Amino acid sequence: MSLSRQSMTLFMLAVFVLMVGVAMTYPAGARFMPLTVGIPGIGLCLLQIFLDLKRQPDGERQIDEMREAEAKAAQVVGHEVHFGHAEVIDAPADEKETIRREVIVWAYFLAFIGSILVFGFYVSIPVFLITFLKERAKASWTRAFAMGGVASILYYLVFAKGLGVTLYNGVATGWLLDRLAG
Amino acid sequence: MIDVMFSSLGALLTSPQTMGLMLIAVLIGLIVGATPGIGGRLSIALAIPFVFGMDMTQGAVFLLTMHAVNGTSGQISSIMFGVPGDGDDAATTIDGYPMAKKGEAGRALGASITASGVGGIIGAGVFAIMIPVLEPVILAFSPAEFFLLAILGITFIAFLAGGQNIFKGMIVGLFGMILATIGMDPQTGTTRYAGDYLFLWDGVSLVTLVLALFAVPEMITLAVKGGSIASVSMENVKYSYKQIFQGVMEVPRHWFLALRTSIIGAMIGMVPGLGGSAAAWLCYGHAVQSSKTPERFGHGAVEGVIAPETASNAKEGGSLLPTLFFGIPGSSGMAVMMGAFLILGIQPGPAMLTQHLDLVWTLIWALVVGNLIAVTFLLFITRWVAVLTFINASMLVPFIIVMVAIGAYVNEGQWENLVILVMMSAVGYAMLRAGWPRAPFVIGLVLGRIAEESLHKALDLWGYSFFVRPLSLVLIGMIIATVGFAIYKSRRPSVLDNLKVTS
Numbered sequence: 243m244s245l246s247r248q249s250m251t252l253f254m255l256a257v258f259v260l261m262v263g264v265a266m267t268y269p270a271g272a273r274f275m276p277l278t279v280g281i282p283g284i285g286l287c288l289l290q291i292f293l294d295l296k297r298q299p300d301g302e303r304q305i306d307e308m309r310e311a312e313a314k315a316a317q318v319v320g321h322e323v324h325f326g327h328a329e330v331i332d333a334p335a336d337e338k339e340t341i342r343r344e345v346i347v348w349a350y351f352l353a354f355i356g357s358i359l360v361f362g363f364y365v366s367i368p369v370f371l372i373t374f375l376k377e378r379a380k381a382s383w384t385r386a387f388a389m390g391g392v393a394s395i396l397y398y399l400v401f402a403k404g405l406g407v408t409l410y411n412g413v414a415t416g417w418l419l420d421r422l423a424g
Numbered sequence: 425m426i427d428v429m430f431s432s433l434g435a436l437l438t439s440p441q442t443m444g445l446m447l448i449a450v451l452i453g454l455i456v457g458a459t460p461g462i463g464g465r466l467s468i469a470l471a472i473p474f475v476f477g478m479d480m481t482q483g484a485v486f487l488l489t490m491h492a493v494n495g496t497s498g499q500i501s502s503i504m505f506g507v508p509g510d511g512d513d514a515a516t517t518i519d520g521y522p523m524a525k526k527g528e529a530g531r532a533l534g535a536s537i538t539a540s541g542v543g544g545i546i547g548a549g550v551f552a553i554m555i556p557v558l559e560p561v562i563l564a565f566s567p568a569e570f571f572l573l574a575i576l577g578i579t580f581i582a583f584l585a586g587g588q589n590i591f592k593g594m595i596v597g598l599f600g601m602i603l604a605t606i607g608m609d610p611q612t613g614t615t616r617y618a619g620d621y622l623f624l625w626d627g628v629s630l631v632t633l634v635l636a637l638f639a640v641p642e643m644i645t646l647a648v649k650g651g652s653i654a655s656v657s658m659e660n661v662k663y664s665y666k667q668i669f670q671g672v673m674e675v676p677r678h679w680f681l682a683l684r685t686s687i688i689g690a691m692i693g694m695v696p697g698l699g700g701s702a703a704a705w706l707c708y709g710h711a712v713q714s715s716k717t718p719e720r721f722g723h724g725a726v727e728g729v730i731a732p733e734t735a736s737n738a739k740e741g742g743s744l745l746p747t748l749f750f751g752i753p754g755s756s757g758m759a760v761m762m763g764a765f766l767i768l769g770i771q772p773g774p775a776m777l778t779q780h781l782d783l784v785w786t787l788i789w790a791l792v793v794g795n796l797i798a799v800t801f802l803l804f805i806t807r808w809v810a811v812l813t814f815i816n817a818s819m820l821v822p823f824i825i826v827m828v829a830i831g832a833y834v835n836e837g838q839w840e841n842l843v844i845l846v847m848m849s850a851v852g853y854a855m856l857r858a859g860w861p862r863a864p865f866v867i868g869l870v871l872g873r874i875a876e877e878s879l880h881k882a883l884d885l886w887g888y889s890f891f892v893r894p895l896s897l898v899l900i901g902m903i904i905a906t907v908g909f910a911i912y913k914s915r916r917p918s919v920l921d922n923l924k925v926t927s
Contacts, residue, residue: 250858253851254595261602264617272614275876276605283598290591311514315722318709323518323722343648351644351825351849355842358829367826374822378647381819393823397830405477407834410842 248294255287350374362412368394429552432785436793442482446790449489450797456490457497458809459820466642467494468760469634470824473831475768481786483768488787489794491761492740496540496798497809499733503532515704515736519721519728526724530663533806534671535726536733539682541799542675543734546686547693547741548791554694554745555777555784562749562774567881568890570751570773572899574875577752578868579906580696590910593864596855600868601875603628611880623838630763630869631835636848637865638760639828641856644849647821668803674726681711681727682734689735693742696752707735741791748776748784751874756863762870767835772874 258280265276315323350370357366371390375381381389401407436442456467468491475483495513502513503520516536523532565573578597606617607627618624675682685707692703711731712721721728739755746752751772753759762772770776776784802809832845855862882890890896 250854250860251592251595253854254599257599258602261605261617268609268614268616269612271612271880272609272616275609275872275879276602276616279598279601279605279872283595283602286591286595286598290595293591311517314705315514315518318518318705318712318721321722340648344644347644347647350647351640352846354825355829355846358833358842359839363830363833371822371826374825375819379819379822390822393826397826401473401830401834405474407473407830408837409830410833410839 248291251287251290251294255284255291258283258287347378350378358410358412360412360414362415363409364398365412365415367397428781429785432782433789435782436485436786436789442485445478445482445486446489446794447797449486450493450794450801453490453493453794454497454798454802454809457494458500466639466824467491468757468764469631469639470827470831472631472764472767473827473834475764478768480768480770481783484765484770484783484787485790487761487764488744489790491757492544492737492791492794493798495737495740496537496544496795496802499536499540500533500806500809503536503729504529513704514701515708515732516729518708519723519725522722522724523726523729528663528667528724530665530667531671531674531726532724532729533663534668534803535674536671536729537799537802537806538672538675539730539733540737541795542682543686543689543737544740544795544798545792546683546734547690547738548788548795549741550687550690550738551741551745551791552785552788558745558749559777562777564895565750565774566885566893567878568886568893569895569899571875571878571882571890572896572903573750573752574871574878576899576903576906577696577746577750577871578864578875579903579910580752580867589859589861593861596861597864597868600865600870601872603633604869604872605876610877621840623836623840626836627873628844629832629835629838629841631767632832632841632844633848633869634760634763634866635828635832636845637852637855637862639824640845640849641853641862643821643824643828644853645856647818668806671726672803675730678727678730681714682730684714685710685731685734686738689738690742692735693739693755694745696743696746696755701736703735703739704732707731737795741788744787744791748772748787749774751871753867753870756866759863759866759870763866766870 261276262280262284265273265280267273268276312323350373354366354370357369368390371393372386375386375390376383379386402409452471453467468487471487471490475486478486499513499516499520502517503524506517506521506524520532520536523529578594578601604627606624608615608618608625615625688707688710689703692706708728708731711725711727712718715721715725715727717725743753743755743758747758747762747765749772751762753762765772770780770783829842829845832841833839835841852862886893891900
């Protein structure tokens with residue numbers, strides 16, 4: 243899922259072009275602001291594409307924030323400064339592994355939101371928490387059930403009872419309950 | 425003004441509910457600050473669902489207090505383990521970590537926590553002093569100037585993006601602005617880009633967009649990359665309360681430095697786009713330059729801890745000023761905060777001075793009281809807060825994702841916002857992966873709405889001649905200068921190119 247240098251710019255350009263195009267169909271007063279913003283947006287996207295094409299690939303460099311901070315510190319105090327580095331546990335070994343994990347995590351997220359739309363928050367929250375904790379965070383079943391269960395109850399108490407928020411029940415929950423009730 | 429000042433303090437201190445909320449906010453802020461993977465911006469966005477239904481003042485106090493104390497606990501891992509949480513904390517690490525290695529972790533922590541609190545309080549004080557100074561200027565502003573101020577705010581985006589990303593920052597800012605035009609046009613009543621989708625007629629939910637752009641991409645990255653954990657053991661960092669007390673006393677011992685760096689920090693905070701790390705680094709450099717023994721810096725000089733800590737916390741008070749009175753967020757954190765203020769019904773602008781001065785003073789006092797509570801707490805519980813550094817952050821991901829989904833839904837009670845959340849999260853994640861700045865988006869989104877409203881008012885009042893009003897010309901000059909400086913800055917070599925280490 244490594245993005246090419248221009249894909250984001252092209253996406254932005256497409257958004258601006260589309261929105262400016264649609265804005266042309268609005269009355270003068272309504273289209274003024276979208277055009278005021280959209281036309282410079284298109285111009286900047288084209289400029290960015292030009293800059294990206296002009297830049298040599300080897301001239302591009304990812305500056306690590308902490309390395310930059312170490313360099314700044316060295317400049318101020320006049321000698322080398324090295325910060326500690328966080329040890330990352332369970333870090334992906336390569337880009338292929340990163341992509342595999344991205345697909346899995348996105349699948350969890352999409353499944354969770356999809357589940358809310360179908361079954362509502364009350365069903366989806368505990369299922370998502372327990373599944374994610376067990377499968378992704380490698381918690382034991384006991385721990386996943388305990389943490390997921392307690393957190394679900396807390397969310398219910400805080401939002402539904404404490405703040406009086408009515409959470410979405412999903413399109414299928416009501417129908418299912420009606421069917422079960424006969 | 426004096427009566428409002430003291431009545432606001434009285435109202436804050438005598439309201440058990442507000443004080444209770446502040447205590448909760450301080451605790452959450454300290455925990456969030458010390459936990460890896462959750463930044464200040466994200467914590468405000470996640471806290472927004474909790475302030476629904478709250479009184480305007482209580483909600484604002486809760487969010488501001490939580491945000492203001494984030495940085496106070498952020499430096500614990502920098503000092504104890506030499507692992508800076510972010511750019512602000514990195515300056516503290518230069519001397520804080522060597523102090524810890526010399527067995528003076530307690531002294532460094534005591535000094536940094538106290539300096540942080542002192543900075544926060546002085547920053548609030550500087551903000552308070554600036555009110556009568558800026559009052560005539562703020563009240564002289566008309567819709568014409570507010571439109572141009574919004575444009576000026578967007579040009580500051582260039583600074584937020586920084587380095588090679590200046591044009592990308594501007595594109596993202598304009599992307600935020602154009603999304604702000606979705607919904608009913610305030611002038612003609614035309615529905616723009618909304619079609620038959622009624623939920624879009626009032627515009628796209630700000631909370632949903634903020635959560636999608638910031639929270640979801642960060643959480644997915646955290647889940648993909650695995651949890652980070654400091655590589656040293658707590659057992660290596662031992663200290664006593666006596667050492668902490670010695671550290672606390674270092675701040676009054678270096679009171680003039682603390683005062684200077686707090687004022688500098690607050691002033692930097694008032695300039696939108698300069699960011700927190702600029703304040704910390706500038707004040708660290710100032711401490712080195714003004715010291716009679718600069719060679720001690722980098723080897724465990726306590727002034728090297730005091731200076732960046734006072735500055736980075738003092739900037740919060742400073743950045744509140746452009747946010748509240750001009751509607752220009754001083755930083756990306758303040759941009760999210762401003763979005764939260766709008767949701768609470770707080771409209772930034774001159775009305776804050778004429779109609780809501782009590783709220784302004786309450787927020788100033790909240791910064792003072794919040795910092796006092798945070799320092800008191802943290803001096804006693806640092807040891808336990810430090811344990812949070814070891815949390816496997818990927819365990820937090822599902823809980824935060826649930827909060828994000830609830831936040832996106834409860835804002836307007838519309839399930840469609842969950843669909844928007846997914847779509848914009850994909851955009852946010854793509855931006856993160858492609859190395860595009862995301863903070864300008866929020867500023868563009870917030871300022872876009874203000875800019876359009878002000879533009880229509882200005883055109884109704886003066887037509888296009890509003891561009892040649894004297895104050896407008898000053899602001900136009902500032903816009904041109906800002907863009908020019910941003911381009912100049914982007915062409916300068918980075919610090920890495922200039923580095924000549926003399927080890």
